[in-house]
Amino acid sequence: MGNILTALSRPFKDLLNIRKKDIDSGLQAVAKSTRSRSANYLSVQTLDPVRLGNAFSVADNGDIADQATLFELVEEHDPHIFSELSKRRRAVTGLGWQLRAPRDASQSELDRTAELQDMLADIPGIEDALYDVTDTIGKGFCALEIDWGKGDVWLxxxxxxxxxxxFRVDIRNGDFLYLNNGIPEPLKPAVWCIHQHKAKSGYIEQAALFRVLAWTYAYKAYNVMDMQRFLETYGMPLRLGKYPDGITEKQRNELLRAVRNIGYDGAGIISTQMSIDFIEAKNTGRVDDFLSAVEYWERKQSLAILGGTLTSQADGRTSTNALGLVHDKVRREIMLHDARQIEPSITRELLAKIVAVNGMFPMDRMPVFRFDTAEPVDQEKAVKILTDGVRLGMEIDIEYAHELLQIPRAGKDAKLLTASQIGMASDTASLSRAALSVTQTDHSVDAMADKLANEATVHEQAIIQQIYACIAESGDYDEAIAKIEQLNIDLSAFATLIGQGMAAADLAGRVKVEDKV
Incomplete structure (x- = not known):
């Protein structure tokens, strides 16, 4: 058995020994923890850099609670950070996924891999869970607790x-500890899925993307607060009340109250002996200066999250097609970086537990989780490349051809599409044109025979692959022969080719006769 490590830095074989006890003991946390601390939502309107530095310093010693709370509040308070992070997270969750068996997998392993993929897809809320996993992109790690369902199959x-x-981090070994009413306790390996995601190098408490974003938020928050104060001060004219000498203090208070409220109420009454003047402020600065500062920090945030600003701040002047292609390349590189970090965690932290609990695979033969990150291909060009390669005598693997064309292999009992089903008339016409071409360039029978042989190569390779699979799965010569004899090989494609060849030969002969006449 392989020595696969969990997020707790322990060999995976330890999980096999303790899984029943851990699963039977139930959840370590609760679905919605009533023991979680309540966040002070007003505490980050102006985030003091000193407070931010103190939270980071404490986190470096393993106490990540304050740092994690700040990360949550910053994400809630800043729509720009939330929007850019959502784009990056959805780039991963929008991908398809599959389980990939070992390259030399037997038919039995392929069948069990398909069964395991169906089991994984049937987990309630699996897509939501994958989105939760991407929360690590900003915060460095995430924890999902497994609520096991027991029965014939444990899922x-x-x-x-x-x-x-x-949570907190044990700085001695890097393990995560769950804070149960503030008291750290080790995690139960069989009921936790932990994914760690590094945006930069360093220990996990230092590697979160929000360690960079929090500073930009702190500086931007000061600009936003200053802008609000500016608008409150200069957004409406100064209201100056005037009163004559000799009035009572009560009358002065009434005038002051009217001056203060008239900006909000838009109406008021005062004595005819009093007056209210509105004085427009001059040379007080512009709100654009504050907005420019806010936009500066938002550009820095976009650069940190997406590697560019084109998707959020296109201005029509610098948004050229060439720049768009560069940004798209950067976007794809970031998406691949995120996907490649998440894949092994899903395999190790979720799939391996399901496999171990149900005894489906040895650890060194289990399938792995993979996102579908292949870019769309021009299938017409790819078919031409494969066809030309076969005609040149190149040995092309059938599996590679399926992957290149992004066409999945047929299932065990699937009904296969053959050349004869595509349309006899169109194929005959195509081969007739080929025969005419041969007649115009080379009148030999050998040239036409070579063309028919090339057309038949694809079907020959398909049969050879079936025979090879029988041999690979057999233990001895007799078993291989028995399996080969049981193959249901469809020869209709060869019959079609022979018919087309005869038709082509007839057409070529007619062309020869017409040339002589």
């Missing part, structure tokens, strides 16, 4: 997201 009933501020 998660729920994957419950637990906030990052409910």
């Amino acid at each position: 998660p009933r729920r994957l419950i997201f637990v906030p990052q501020h409910d």
